Amino acid sequence: MKLLFASDSFKGTISSDQTIELLTKAAHEVFGECETGGVPVADGGEGTTEAVVKARKGEMVYVDVHGPLMETEHGFYGKLSDTEAVLEMAAASGIPMVPMEKRNPLHTTTYGTGELLKAALDAGFKEIAIAIGGSATNDGGMGFARALGIRFLDEDGNVLSGKGSELSKVHHIDMTGLDPAVKNAHFTVMCDVTNPLCGPDGATFTFGKQKGGTPEILDELEKGMQNYRDVIIKEFGINPDEIKGSGAAGGLGTALKVFLGAEMKSGIETVLDLIDFDQRLRDVDLVVTGEGRTDWQSCFGKVMQGVGDRSKRKGVPVIALCGGLGKDYEKIYDHGIDSIMTTVDGPMTLKDALDNAEELYYKGAVRMFRFIKAGMKVKA
Template sequence: MNILISPNAFKNSVDAKSVALLIQEGLILSKLDCTCECYPIADGGDGTCDLIMDKLSGKYVESIVRNPLGKKTKATFGLINMGNTAVIEMSNASGMKLLKPDELNPLIANSFGTGEQMILALDKGVKKIIIGMGGSATVDGGTGILSALGVRFLNKSGENLHNLPKDLPDLDCIDISGLDKRILDCELVVLCDVDNKLLGEYGSAKVFGPQKGATPNNVKKLDDCLLQLSKVIIKNFGLDISEIKFGGTAGGAAAGLYALLNAKLVNGIDYFLELTGYDGALEKCDLVITGEGSIDEQTLQGKGPFGVAKRAKSRGIPVIGLAGKVPLQITEELHQYFDVLIPISHEPLDLAKAFDFATHNIKRTAFEIGNLLNINN
């Protein structure tokens, strides 16, 4: 049996590459006679660009840029396609992982450092920039990135807003005369791991603000900031970014780059699988094993395991999904894509202990899957 192992990361626990290796170890230890190919995947979330670099043998570039609070930090980005394409992981310069828990505050955090990386990529002569936006610490509508590229955000007196996104309620005009024109001649692709829109109940501030340290009061302020940004973009450029699918990605950065830089907002997993040649791996396998921290109805909105399962099922290949959490009642729609869904936990655990035991449980579950498959052989 040829098994293709294609998990996403188990968020806050085990990265995708490690998950794939653990599943492989479990299968090899089992009684099943099989060959395995590890093909970890990502859907635009934190770690996507590293996996792209691994698959396409990219070259890393190290630089000094500003972190979300404006302090200097080392950050890398990648070059692929003979140096013509830059691959930027937003979290490397603007991510939550760069801040201590008590430093998280999206009302003052901004994405300027990611914009600095884009300038450095342009200096390298790239013709295309791919940005994975997962793991950002920001809800600034991309104003930090755009500021780094030369865009000015002005109040009614024509003065620059210096504290973004906090000062966005005072925004009156967006001046793009100083924009680095090279970015307009560069294809810009944003990999989106969520399909949320910019504003409202399911928007950037409400859904993702608390994860990034926003208090309930600050969530309301952030939504007001993004609302004003949206209004001024309509006034200045005639574009309504509030209704764009994927616009809420990375605290609305996707919407801001769409409006001012003509960025393409794409489903992260579909783009990742196409870019890295996943269909070629599917041609050689009899079974796909995928997984991530939780597989449920939301997975079908475009998450990594769904992208994998959709491609596998279109070829008639069975799919097993592993997760830290699966629904008590598996719906018919989930079963259309996942032949079997298996939670990795083997006894009741609180979340902290579940994280601690994740590596053991992933490997053990794969071992049991191998033994079960062996019975049928």
């Protein structure tokens, strides 16, 4: 029997790598000799770079960048081959970098994410995948673009620094200084949201509140974003509101698409392509996946959905070991997941479940594999 383990991390407790270790140990305890293999997986958010680098046996490259408030941060990107690189916005412009009391999308910038991309371009990479989940920003990607040499000018010709409060001041976008390496590279953006740049479903009103935006701040940002959109329409003949995902990451999706011509793809689908998941399914008898909590959202660009769909197309059964179940969790069965087992083994508080996550996961894995072993004895 050949088993493949491909689980998401359990946020704040168990990493994707740890699930592989625990599942491997449990499988050998229950089945004795069996062939096991595992691959770290992420869905395009925080942790994507590390997961892909480990799966591809690549290399982490560390770069000092500016964080969301222009503080010095230690960022990173992943080298996958001589031509391929992967990076994530969360490593330079992520919301955890901003203390709760300082969260205000008027003041944050994507400049550091642009610095990460420039570092990869300077190193000669031509195929670059960019994960844009978990942003602290709502600057329309102005900071990101500025780090690559694009200038945003106000009506007096002054150069803007590139943060949310300056969206309303944009009068002209000067592309002449854009890093020439951009023209020779291909960019794949891991993006699972389809929100436009502006409007009630746009970047500001959909995601701004969680980044510290009050109603007054959001109104100011939305007016600025509309101005930014109108300048782009005037100078590029492109309406960002007609581009699916242009509002992702506080409008960074717009900058990537309009200024760099990037290709937008599902985060989990991009990750599975990068780690050559279909090839790893060859001769596999069973896939084990999972995540911290499974509910209706798991069907929209999450690890379990991606792993399940790919495995189903190859005719490989999939079971999931998850921390807990929420509303409409059973919808995931439509995506190749044949059964789900939870790690919790009795009534307990969330704190107890988190504090004992590793032990619970291992015991849950043993129970799961014992069920499978019993099922193998059942006569059809």
